[in-house]
Amino acid sequence: MSSGLLFACVGALLFAMGMAGVMLIAHLLRRILAFNVMGSGAFLILVGLTQRNDVPDPVPQAMVLTGIVVAVAATALALALVRRLHALTGQLELPADDT
Amino acid sequence: MKRFVMGLGALAFAALLIGALLEPLPVSVDLRAAVTNNMASSGVEHPVTAVLLNFRGYDTLLEIAVLLLALIVILAVGIDTASDQPRTVNPILQTLARVAAPLVIVVAVYLLWAGAFRPGGAFQAGAVLAAAAVLLHLTGLLPSWQVPTRTLRWGLTAGFLIFLAVAAGLLSQGALLHYPPAQAGMLILLIEAGLTISLGLILAGLFLLLSREPGDDA
Numbered sequence: 254m255s256s257g258l259l260f261a262c263v264g265a266l267l268f269a270m271g272m273a274g275v276m277l278i279a280h281l282l283r284r285i286l287a288f289n290v291m292g293s294g295a296f297l298i299l300v301g302l303t304q305r306n307d308v309p310d311p312v313p314q315a316m317v318l319t320g321i322v323v324a325v326a327a328t329a330l331a332l333a334l335v336r337r338l339h340a341l342t343g344q345l346e347l348p349a350d351d352t
Numbered sequence: 353m354k355r356f357v358m359g360l361g362a363l364a365f366a367a368l369l370i371g372a373l374l375e376p377l378p379v380s381v382d383l384r385a386a387v388t389n390n391m392a393s394s395g396v397e398h399p400v401t402a403v404l405l406n407f408r409g410y411d412t413l414l415e416i417a418v419l420l421l422a423l424i425v426i427l428a429v430g431i432d433t434a435s436d437q438p439r440t441v442n443p444i445l446q447t448l449a450r451v452a453a454p455l456v457i458v459v460a461v462y463l464l465w466a467g468a469f470r471p472g473g474a475f476q477a478g479a480v481l482a483a484a485a486v487l488l489h490l491t492g493l494l495p496s497w498q499v500p501t502r503t504l505r506w507g508l509t510a511g512f513l514i515f516l517a518v519a520a521g522l523l524s525q526g527a528l529l530h531y532p533p534a535q536a537g538m539l540i541l542l543i544e545a546g547l548t549i550s551l552g553l554i555l556a557g558l559f560l561l562l563s564r565e566p567g568d569d570a
Contacts, residue, residue, distance in 0.1 A: 261373045269366035273358050302373060305382065311399035312383040315408060318400065319415045322475055322551070326422035329558035333426040336562065 260301025268294030279346045281335045285328060292324045395536025397469040404473065405540045409529035413519060416512045416547060419554045423508065426561055427500070441492040449491040456484035464548050468537070474511075474544040478551025485556035489563065497560040508557065511550025515543050 267290055274287025296317045303310040339345055387399050387407065394402035404412050460477040467473030488494035500508065518539055519529050531539050 258373065262370045265369035265373060266366050269362040269369065272365070273362035277355055277358050298373070302377065303382075305377075305384075308384065310382065310384050311387050311403045312408070314400050315403035316411070318404065318475055319411055323415055323418055325555065326419045326558065329562065330422045330425055333429050333562055337429050 255304065256307065257301045257304030260304075261298045262301075264294045264297025264299075264301060266294070267291070267297060270294075281331075281338070281345050281347065285331045285335070288331075289324065289328060292320070296320060393533040393536070395531060395533065395538075395540050396467070398467065398471065398473075400471065401467045401473050401540070404475075405543060406529075406531060406536060409519075412547075413512075413515050413529070416515060416550065419551070420509060420512055423554050423557055423561070426558065446491045446493060449487050449493060453484050453488055456480055456487075460484075460548065460552070464544055467544060468541070474547035474551060477544075477548040478555060481548065481552025482555030482559070485552070486559050489560055494560070496563045497557060498564065500557070504553070507553045508550055511543075511547040514546035518543055 271287050271289070271291025271294055275284055275291060278284045278287055299313045299317050299320075300309070303313040335345065338347075342348075387403060390407065391397070391399065391402060394406045396402050396405070460480040463472040463477040463480060464474060465472075467476070485494060489496060497504075522528075522530060522532075522539075525532065
């Protein structure tokens, strides 16, 4: 197994862990962290899988670079929304569904 | 019970995903040859920079737009929580931050310049600039941002506007962001310089706007 493939497999595990976290964790800060773990997994898959004979492919690398910056912006936006929610309701969890 | 089922589901999903990853990729997915063959007309020597700013410049244009949008939404959401305890500032830390800040700016300019021929470029340089701003803020030397001033607004949008102007100016070439090979290097450097300033300010703003303290909303 090449190192690139190993990275991709670890990425798959991280993605699954993050996904479970996003669905299970009620605390919003931890949920945002889980979402970031999920994103990191996707990035690892993209970069690792496209390495052949340990020579990287520049196109997925550029995509991941773009993705990282967008993920930072999305995280900051999520944090701003969480802070707003905390200011309005004093809670760090989403209100339960009425249904 | 729910946790158990979810954990089991995630594990099964991971196993399925790894199974799919172990299948060899079809050769048609390999884009390295396409990039290598066109490097001569890209205006830069590093393949990742060539993809980011030339072959897939469209993605980067949208990316800076997304960043700007996130910042605008954060400004629109507004922050009025009571949060921060008074910050204790260590004078040694302050002195170190004062020494480090100019060096960090030099590093950012070097990263921007190096992006043409080795790993580096506008994103890394912008991130380093933003780190300098965060460092200065955490050591109490830079106050958190309130409503951005006119100058700051121009700085935040400069990267996007320069990129958009270049894209509009080159529409006569037939395709969006199709640089003429002779001027590609200069155009990419111009766009990257604008992107570095804007990215640095936007990323710093994401932090400095979120750390606004209550009560001093201008």
